Amino acid sequence: MILVTGATGTIGREVVRLLPAHLAVRILARDPAAVTGGSTTAETVxxxxxxxGSLMRALSGVRAAFLVTNRIADDDARFLxxxxxAGVRHVVKLSAAGVTDGEAEDLITRWQRGNEELWRGSGLEWTLLRPRLFMSNTLSWAESVRTHGVVRALYGTSANAxxxxRDVAEVAVRALTGDRERYAGTALTLTGPEPLTAVRQTAQLAxxxxxxxxxxxxxxxxxxTVLAERYPRDIVEAILERAEQQRQGGKSEVDGTVPALLGRPAGSFRMWARHHxxxxxxxxEPVSAAGQSPCEPAVTMAEKAD
Incomplete structure (x- = not known):
């Protein structure tokens, strides 16, 4: 049995979609009605x-779990x-590439590092996924693009790989279902094929x-001011510190893990944007139902994009 958390989020819902239908899958959600796109045989609790108590019920009989936590809290410790x-053998934990940035000491990054250390010392088999910024975060531009033809972004000329x-989710599925010896005890930095600025992304969208x-x-x-409408002050300051790290070039390095594991090039922003x-x-304008996608916030604690 495989347990998936975060199934209503950007990565979790793709993990649910990609898991083979013949596998026993259980989905843990605060609101089971919000979970969509999984196999008809998947169980949602x-x-x-x-x-x-709900964690123990969800983890009963589970051998491997995909873990997403989204609060500066002790949720990882509770899950552990x-x-x-419950006798779980392997946990695939969604973290962020920012933990490797030596100069990054913001609240969110310190929390993520602490969670990684928790799993390293857990006694369980673990795999840490460290993605850079999700391409899907540009969906936060969608309304202003639709109505005004404008992209609003902080540090538009700073690059992020x-x-x-979908690449992150595919790696997660391989870690959950593939060769345990290949993935257990590994920390995988996951990037796209090139560093991109908001300027270049805007040009490609245009x-x-x-x-x-x-x-x-x-x-x-x-x-x-914009972020304060959504987040507490300490989270706002942490997000701005992370943006400053990007402005200084700390998030532009391309890693080869995605193509090495998936046997194909990492997906490009142009390809992602065309699909959405x-x-x-x-x-x-005419809308293709196949490309329909909900708008998502630029930064979400649940996804920990970096």
Whole structure:
């Protein structure tokens, strides 16, 4: 049995979609009704990290688990206690590439590093997935692109080796279902094929949409005001610190792990954007149902994109 958490998020829902239908899969969700896209044979159970009983029920009979945690809290420790009691053998943990940035000491990165250390010392088999910024975070631009032809971004000329979430999910599935000796005890940095700036992403979107787009670069003060509408002050400051690391070039390095594991090139932003183009189209433009995708926030604690 494989347990998937975070199944309503960017990576978790792709993991659910990619897991082979013949495998026994259980999905843990606070709101089971929000889970979509899984195999008809997958079991969905209600639970919460703060409810030990629900964790034990969800982990009963589970041999491997995909773990996403989304709060600066002790959710990893709670899950670990239940996993040990239930006899889970392998946990694939979604972390972030920022833990390797030696200069990064913001609140979110310190929390992620602490979680990684927890799993390293857990006594269980573990695999750490360290993605860079998710390409899907650009869906936060969708409304302003649709209505005004504008992308608003902080530090528009700073580069990030952003990754296609589908690549991250495919690696997660291979770690959950493949050769345990290959994946156990590994920390995998997952990036796209090239570092990209918001300027270049805007240009590629404009070309694909066949309409002019312009970039409005936000200053730190403007970004702080926008983020404060969604997050507590300490999280806002951590996000801005991470953005500063990117501005200094700390997130532009391309890693070869994705192509090495998947046997193909890492997905490009152009390819990802083409697949999700309907999200960026103006309402009067034709929309392809196959490319429909919901808008998502630029930064989510649940996904820990970096």
């Amino acid at each position: 209600q639970g919460d990290y703060e409810d030990p 206690r239940a996993a040990r009691s 952003c990754v296609d979430p 070309e694909l949409l066949d309409r002019p787009l312009r970039l409005e670069e936000l200053g730190p003060g403007q970004a702080r 183009l309907s999200a960026f189209r103006a309402s009067m």
